[in-house]
Amino acid sequence: MAYEKLDNNRGNMSQKHKRRMFSAPLNYDLNTPPVLNPPRVECYLDKETFIRHMVYIGTLHHDQLVLQVFDIWSQIPDLEKYDNIIDMRFHNGDVGWHTVKEIGKQWNLRFEGRRPNKRTAFVSNHTTFTILIKAIQAFAPEHTFQVFPSEQKALAWLQNKT
Numbered sequence: 620m621a622y623e624k625l626d627n628n629r630g631n632m633s634q635k636h637k638r639r640m641f642s643a644p645l646n647y648d649l650n651t652p653p654v655l656n657p658p659r660v661e662c663y664l665d666k667e668t669f670i671r672h673m674v675y676i677g678t679l680h681h682d683q684l685v686l687q688v689f690d691i692w693s694q695i696p697d698l699e700k701y702d703n704i705i706d707m708r709f710h711n712g713d714v715g716w717h718t719v720k721e722i723g724k725q726w727n728l729r730f731e732g733r734r735p736n737k738r739t740a741f742v743s744n745h746t747t748f749t750i751l752i753k754a755i756q757a758f759a760p761e762h763t764f765q766v767f768p769s770e771q772k773a774l775a776w777l778q779n780k781t
Contacts, residue, residue, distance in 0.1 A: 632661055646770075647674060652709055660687040664695065671701040675710035688722060692729065697740050699735035702777045706742040706770060713749065719755060738763040740773035 647653050653661075658677030665672065673691070675684065692698055716779065727734050741752055741764065749766045756764050767773040 624660075638643070640700070642680075646708060647706070648701050653666065654707065654709070658712070659693060660662060660684065660691060662691045668703060668778065669700045669702065670774070671698075672704045672706070674706040675714070676713075677709070677711060679710060679712040681715075681721075684712065684714065684718060685725075693726060696779055699730065699733070699737070702737050703739040704742065704770065704777065705739060708742055718753060719751065738765075738777055740764075740777050741761065741766045742770050742773050744768060761780065 642774065653674070654674050655677040658679045660679065661674045661676060662669075663672040673688075679687070695701070741748070743749060743766055752764050752766045765773070765776055
């Protein structure tokens with residue numbers, strides 16, 4: 620699989636340096652966690668299976684998280700083709716109802732009310748976040764979310780289209 624890492628640090632980089640190719644997404648785990656500073660959202664695209672893999676790292680709070688997610692969306696011309704893995708195991712900030720609601724609202728606006736039927740697999744060990752996602756799924760059945768304890772289980776769920 621060939622993954623493309625999107626660089627959402629817009630600084631003084633030229634356009635050709637904003638996208639860098641990697642042979643595989645970074646395999647962060649509890650034994651090899653990412654450096655937490657600076658807080659950031661990393662995004663990798665698997666253009667063969669159309670899976671967008673995002674990792675929330677460090678102490679990201681609502682405004683920074685939302686802005687970085689929207690910036691990443693703006694860099695993906697065919698965003699509607701991708702299912703999603705959102706890895707939150709290394710996130711220390713606050714992702715509550717208000718953040719999830721804002722991202723969902725902007726997603727709907729981006730697609731003018733005709734949002735694509737894509738699935739999102741969250742990777743998290745936080746009980747409260749797991750409960751939040753289950754509540755959202757119950758109250759908004761048009762969204763297809765699941766929470767998994769590992770990236771491998773999340774990926775298996777996304778690849779099983781039945």
